[in-house]
Amino acid sequence: MLIAAMLVSLAVVTDPNWPATTAISVIAFAVVPQAVAVVMTMRGRATDKFIVNRHQRHLFYGIVLVSTVLGALATLLVTQSAWVTWACFIAISLIVVVAGINAFFKISLHALISALAAVVIASAFSWWLLLLTAPVWALVIWSRVYLVQHSRSEVIAGSALGLLAAIVLLFGAGVPMA
Template identity: 40%
Template structure:
């Protein structure tokens, strides 16, 4: 079925939109962007927040994503979204270890609490989806997008409920590309919200 989808992008504008949404709001990009957004918005002077945010982005996104691309290059992973559930466990575990290293560094060097809270959210989300992945392939895209949106609402107020349609579009893209079922997207969205809200509130 995927071969049919991949052969039709020119005739299916909705597939091109779905692929764009999947890439633009990929978990790795959100894991890099969210510490930066929170760091800049919550820390003064801004450069201090940005510096720590970049540390968070390094360990939450750059290092784990580099390991995934290395796995793809070596032929151990099918693609950078790791569509095959059985291939996800090792990259997810290495990603968790990377986030833990970054978190320990940030706590030890007294990084701003909102940035630490954001990294804790990413670790908690990673831990939750890793556990779920042992038995089921829920949508990591949906989990991270929903968790990120929840943090934005907490940090910036109800106006950021406007990010909810983006979460819905990300979920739609995963179903449209047939990488996930609707149930897997709903489960990922619910998990993201339920994990992100208490994790961020408890630490910040």
């Protein structure tokens, strides 16, 4: 849900073709990964839709990488936004980096996505929105630790990578939006 909100925010503010851009990117970057996790769980390839066992995540990352690359290519055909273009490249890069990290450490994707979304959504509209998006991010990372889905180091690593991705997007695409 945070990925979809972030993609819609980014496209609405920066892309005249935002309906097409968001339709393609939300399906490829948010809907397909969620569907893959559910199908993997239903077929016994993962213990749950959050794929808490990092050894079960390899297939997930492979399928999501294909979806992300195809979605990025389709998005790049319709977008007129440098921000959306950068978001596509960052999405692909994050899948590759996270899959590599997963080989030895279970980084929290929830923390990564919530940190990235908190900054990008605020930058799209107003930095004052950090007053709303930062607590959502904090709640997400607290819940992952509280529910014993991740350790503190896993949510810290995910948050750090999400913030790094946000910084790359903000400064790679040009002057920050807000």
